[in-house]
Amino acid sequence: MAGWSDLDRYLDDQAAGELSSAGLVVVSSAGVLHEHHCGDALRYSTPSTAQPDADPGPAVLLPADRRVPVRGSTLFDLASNTKMWATNLALMELVGRGALDLDRPVCTFAGWQRFGEPGRRGVTVADLLRHEAGLIADPRYFDPRAAGPLYCSGTPLDPVPRERIIATICRTPSARPPHQGYCYSDLDYMILGLLVEQICGQRLDHVLEDGLYRRLGLVSTVFNPLDKGFDPDRIAATEPEGNTRGGSVDLGPAPDGSPAPMRRYTLRGQVHDEKAWYCMGGVSGHAGLFTDTGDLAVLLRLGLGEGRLDGKQYIAPEVWRRFARPQGRTAGERAESSHGLGWRVAPSAGDPYPPFGSSPAPGSIGHTGWTGTLTVVDRQWDLALGLLTGARHRLGTDVGRDRPVDYSRIVDAVYRAAL
Known part of the structure; x- marks a missing residue:
């Protein structure tokens, strides 16, 4: 052709x-x-x-x-296609199994209590997926001059403990109040990946590589x-x-x-x-x-x-559709929306x-x-x-x-x- x-x-x-x-x-x-x-x-x-x-x-x-x-x-x-083909797939599986409620506030998960203190008590998992939590787009925790007291850096050979990065995220100021519209943020998905790990009791790579990917x-x-x-x-x-x-x-x-x-x-x-x-x-x-x-x-x-492939259902279709649905508060907003839950x-x-x-x-x-x-x-x-x-x-x-x-x-x- x-x-x-x-x-x-x-x-x-x-x-x-x-x-x-x-x-x-x-x-x-x-x-x-x-x-x-x-x-x-x-x-x-x-x-x-x-x-x-x-x-x-x-x-x-x-x-x-x-x-x-x-x-x-x-x-x-x-890069950021990880958000969809790793984290979103893991989240979809958890929602389909009833292991995760997208309307659950982030601050109710173990270790995340302080996340709700700076006006974020009502921020839910769905808000992170919609990029409506108001979090900063690119927290440069690894950069001493940019991060200041939030500096948090290591390597895979000397990794930052997950508990420390969670505490650092909880102390990170927001870019703006939540629920004020779309604000794309890597931090949203850093949090979502950490929540998957907490729910599953495994690091994200093991969750996927030993699970859905296999x-x-x-x-x-x-x-x-x-x-x-x-x-x-x-x-x-x-x-x-x-x-x-x-x-x-x-x-x-x-x-x-x-x-x-x-x-x-x-x-x-x-x-x-x-x-x-x-x-x-x-x-x-x-x-x-x-x-x-x-x-x-x-x-x-x-x-x-x-969520179905070669005759096998891996992710519930109603869950897939929920994640793929355009977001917005009115029919007009949804028609012009270019984002779903992450997608x-x-x-x-x-x-x-x-x-x-x-x-x-x-x-x-x-x-x-x-x-x-x-x-x-x-x-x-x-x-x-x-x-x-x-x-x-x-x-x-x-x-x-x-x-x-x-x-x-x-x-x-x-x-x-x-x-």
Whole structure:
């Protein structure tokens, strides 16, 4: 089909340039319609890696014989798509089993009593999912200068105890009062992941990898893949010089005078997100999940089936629909809403959600991720897509620039080719 060829050429051109790499999978409820992989999983690197206490020197473009090409089995850092394909799935399962009431106030969970003190007593689990709790978007607990007395940082080898991060979150001031409208926040999903862990009595990665993911037959969807035995050559790199934004960021000393934990080496198999790595040991409700296009295809088909896949029901359909329903207090607000319970939603009125563009049918759901990932699930057209890219694997201080991927152009091209 010429449409697929045109799309593949566009992705090839993008991966040869600033995107570095791309993996695309398009599915219907019956199976995979199209898959394409291109670019380099590793194109730039510091001279040495994984030396946390040393400056490895600047990253450089690798000679062609040292680059690692992307393959179908390459894992990518999903970034905020973790919120949907890890935390939301875990929450849906708990709601379906009757183990979690979405209207329960957060401050009624063990250890969270102080969360309700600064005017947040009425904040519920559903408020976090709707991003209406009024919490700050990006709490930089790992940055001594930004965090001040809330400084809370470590590494997976010397992790921050969960009890300490919960106490720190409870002391964190809000951005604004709750229930004043949509306010996207990573902190919402950090809390949700921690609540899943408390209810299940296991860390989030074990809840999913030993539970739903195993039942779905997923073999490449994990947190902390290096710790799970994955070869680095199977994992697409992100920032070439750690979390330094091309050498422009330095966290300085911790309050005790020791250097604050700071990765300066090429990130490969470690979650890029600073909060997930330094504060949550690589396992957080807002970021940390890795997957490849094969496993992502299974998850996308699960979405098309509203929790049902290949004749088996994994998540109750009424629960799935509740999470996917546009939010708003009036019919007009719901028609123009681009968010459900966590999920981003294609609105039925007003402007489209920009990353989706205008092609997906109203009610389609999905999410984006800072590393350059996108998922879209469109039940009306029986079509879903997952895009994984190396958008943050580039040299220079603009590695953190906003919107490095033209998502809507790729979505439109998928719809033209598939329909």
